[in-house]
Amino acid sequence: MTFSVRLRALFRASLLGAGVAAVSGCGMVYKTTGDVLVSYGSKEMVPYLMSYSDTGMVCATGESLTPLLLSFESVGSHPDKLATLVYTTAAICTEERALEEELRYMRAMKEGRVAEAQDARARQKELAEVSARRMQEAYNRAVGQYGEADNGSCPRLRKDFDELVYMIGMVAGVQSLLADATADTAVGVPRDVAAKAERAMSCLDNEKWWGAPMGLRAALWNILPMLKPDNGDTWAELDRSTRLGFEAGVRLPSALATISAYSTGDTDRVRKAIRDFANNDQDLNPDYALIDAIAFQLVKGISDRMWTEATGKRTPFGGLGTFWDETPKQNNSFNIDDLL
Structure with a gap:
């Protein structure tokens, strides 16, 4: 082998080694970033979100952050605990949309608008299917992280955060079952999830x-x-x-x-x-x-x-706890709604 051939071979090997090192270095950086994100989420983001009463904002956070958070699994991070929470909060969005379609269905049926009722019911089932998938994933992540309660044994839950995640995961499992029933069992959530969640709650x-x-x-x-x-x-x-x-x-x-x-x-x-x-x-x-x-x-x-x-209309604003067939409380103050 001539000197020039050996030199070219050495150059190619050097380039290959540099490429491998660069890729490995990027992988380490990404994993570190993922680990930091998971740690920050557990210690800072979750407590903050728990103190937040704006469910619309929280559901949007769940929908937007879930793909980013879960992408770090491919570089070795372990976001199962946070995944239980973000999948659950993401399901808040589709649950609310499904409810709106259910109410639209009820109004349409009451008024004899058959085509709209059929459309609303179909859309409700589509959204319920998405909710069921999100809730089932939240449940599966909790089980994957902590295991199941079985034969009188309970998972080892080290901190309050672990107990909270476990509880939310079990509630999500039951909700996934109910949402799947609305979606004509399109997801196929196992029927024994309810029994497993019932046993799990005895551990808290x-x-x-x-x-x-x-x-x-x-x-x-x-x-x-x-x-x-x-x-x-x-x-x-x-x-x-x-x-x-x-x-x-x-x-x-x-x-x-x-x-x-x-x-x-x-x-x-x-x-x-x-x-x-x-x-x-x-x-x-x-x-x-x-x-x-x-x-x-x-x-x-x-x-x-x-x-x-x-009545064909939802609960009046500020009227939770009141019902249409009850005598309203007397109020002598002027109400703009009386003119509408």
Whole structure:
């Protein structure tokens, strides 16, 4: 081999080595960036978002940040904990859009506009499918990170943050099942998710987490009676969890009780649950304002369905806890709405 040939071979090898080093260096930089992002998200972003009551802003954050956050998996970062949260917040967007289509469907049916009703129902199912996929991914990420509760054993949850993520992941699993049912099981969420979530909630301190763990368990007992233990009292547990939530300033258990009553067609309980929720809007916990805001959306969604079915319009602004067939409180002040 001549000197010039050897020189060219050495030059090509040098270029190849430099390229590999550059790529490896970029990979290390990207992984470091991903690790920093995950750490920042857990320590700073999540606590801030939890104190945020603007669910529209939070859902937009979830939709926009999820692809960026998850892209760092390809370079070795581990965003499973944050993924549970951002997928859940992203689902807030599609859940709200699906509700709007459901209300449009109800109005169209009430007014005999069949084509619009069909269109609204189709769009509702499309959005429910997206919600189911997002919620299922949130649940799967939580299970992938912590494992399942089985045979009396519980996952090892080291910090309050881990417990919060685990709880939100289990709630998301149940919601994915409900959304999939609306979407005609297009996603195929496994039916045993509800039973697994019910077992998982027994691993969390009910009083520490505002009554939400037992609230979810008891709500599931109403939907799936075979999950209820022999000595279980569904409504007693829901009432107790609701009181704990009111005392802690986080009304998620009240929302779960409202959903449970609505699912069983118990109108009296639904009305009382909605009134109680609306009347306990003082001294809310600022550290978990987002959880309470999501609970508000869930309860108002049920109220909007009831109002729309009865009157063709949603709950009046500021009127959560009131109903169309009740005598309104006397108010002698001038109301511009009287002119409309």
